[in-house]
Amino acid sequence: MTLRPNQLRGFTLIELLLVLVVMATALGIAAPAISGWGRGARLRDAGDEFLATANWARAQAISTSTVHRLNVDVDAGRYWVTAAQGLEFIPLDMEYAREAFMPMKVTIRLTDLESRSLDFISFDPTGRASPRIVRLADDRGQATLVCRTPAEGFRLLKPGEVIE
Numbered sequence: 749m750t751l752r753p754n755q756l757r758g759f760t761l762i763e764l765l766l767v768l769v770v771m772a773t774a775l776g777i778a779a780p781a782i783s784g785w786g787r788g789a790r791l792r793d794a795g796d797e798f799l800a801t802a803n804w805a806r807a808q809a810i811s812t813s814t815v816h817r818l819n820v821d822v823d824a825g826r827y828w829v830t831a832a833q834g835l836e837f838i839p840l841d842m843e844y845a846r847e848a849f850m851p852m853k854v855t856i857r858l859t860d861l862e863s864r865s866l867d868f869i870s871f872d873p874t875g876r877a878s879p880r881i882v883r884l885a886d887d888r889g890q891a892t893l894v895c896r897t898p899a900e901g902f903r904l905l906k907p908g909e910v911i912e
Contacts, residue, residue: 790851794884795891795904797848798827798856802869802877802893802902804844805829809871818869820858820882825850850884857883861896869895877901881911 802818808831809816815832829845830837839845850856858866859881870878876898884891892905896912905911 791854791884791886791889791891794851794854795893798882798884799893799902799904801827801829801844801848802895805869806871806875806877806901808840808845809873810875813873815873816871818871820856820867820869822856822858822865822867825854825856827856854884854886857885859883872898875899 805816805818808814808829812831817830817832817837818827819830819837820827826847826849828839828847829842830839839847858869860866861879861881863881866880868878869880869882877895877900879895879897879900880902881895882893882902884893889907892911893902894905894911895902
């Protein structure tokens, strides 16, 4: 078939509407999976932020030769770092030490290795930390940070990894 210059081919309105229907259907099927992705990232980010604060508190304890605590208020979903001054622990006015909150709908739980609830993690000037388990959870899953031995430091467990 030979086309003359004034007979250019194009798409009909029916063809364009059919493509739009197919694209809308594909987006409708994919939307629930895409919306869940953001919630998984929220939990992962909360775990990363808590881990960064724990690592910072440990480094500060070593560098200042002062016991530091990472305090956790489970009911309010918040945490902050304090440092020993005499027999008391005082809040620090530094970026990583300031009060931080869990994202909306993310809960935090701090226990020892025997599952007893606690409200702080202690970091000694020698670099040793209190063995603890930190569980962050939302409606889609759970993230677990663990420090099994005083010398180990905290790490974020991979999905499916078991606490030994």
